[in-house]
Amino acid sequence: xxxxxxxxxxxxxxxxxxxxxxxxxxxxxxxxxxxxxxxxxxxxxxxxxxxxxxxxxxxxxxxxxxxxxxxxxxxxxxxxxxxxxxxxxxxxxxxxxxxxxxxxxxxxxxxxxxxxxxxxxxxxxxxxxxxxxxxxxxxxxxxxxxxxxxxxxxxxxxxxxxxxxxxxxxxxxxxxxxxxxxxxxxxxxxxxxxxxxxx
Numbered sequence: 001x002x003x004x005x006x007x008x009x010x011x012x013x014x015x016x017x018x019x020x021x022x023x024x025x026x027x028x029x030x031x032x033x034x035x036x037x038x039x040x041x042x043x044x045x046x047x048x049x050x051x052x053x054x055x056x057x058x059x060x061x062x063x064x065x066x067x068x069x070x071x072x073x074x075x076x077x078x079x080x081x082x083x084x085x086x087x088x089x090x091x092x093x094x095x096x097x098x099x100x101x102x103x104x105x106x107x108x109x110x111x112x113x114x115x116x117x118x119x120x121x122x123x124x125x126x127x128x129x130x131x132x133x134x135x136x137x138x139x140x141x142x143x144x145x146x147x148x149x150x151x152x153x154x155x156x157x158x159x160x161x162x163x164x165x166x167x168x169x170x171x172x173x174x175x176x177x178x179x180x181x182x183x184x185x186x187x188x189x190x191x192x193x194x195x196x197x198x199x
Contacts, residue, residue, distance in 0.1 A: 011071055
């Protein structure tokens with residue numbers, strides 16, 4: 001049985017009045033949701049509140065969930081919208097740093113080369129690259145940053161991202177491509193690569 005089928009069974013149990021089934025969904029997705037929200041909001045206390053608010057909203061709306069998308073796609077969309085509304089209400093925008101660390105760099109094109117040698121020079125280069133990726137992501141328009149975060153850091157499929165962002169798959173592919181190109185352009189000087197080559 002797939003994860004999606006298990007989630008759907010849990011959703012159906014919640015819809016039938018089984019509150020413990022919702023607790024299982026919370027346990028399953030709490031850390032992933034927290035990680036996603038912490039990319040948008042820096043303050044851990046705010047992230048905690050937003051995660052709780054997201055689960056409350058999901059619980060209240062679960063009666064209308066029909067399973068057209070995966071449960072976590074639906075949950076992530078609620079979480080992202082909750083965070084965006086929170087930031088907008090405070091007159092804030094998505095923070096400049098994504099908190100991307102060197103272990104997560106493996107998810108960004110070329111990151112695997114960073115772990116070849118664990119020398120002080122390599123560690124310094126890894127930190128510089130992480131800083132550059134943070135800055136590049138901070139400069140991306142919100143829809144590109146959201147798409148690349150969901151794909152590279154959260155590991156969602158294009159179809160799931162399409163569901164979370166509420167746009168066609170072609171638009172998702174375009175946004176991810178444009179985000180990768182923007183990040184790559186910032187990394188090329190550090191990695192010594194030309195515009196026509198991949199590292």
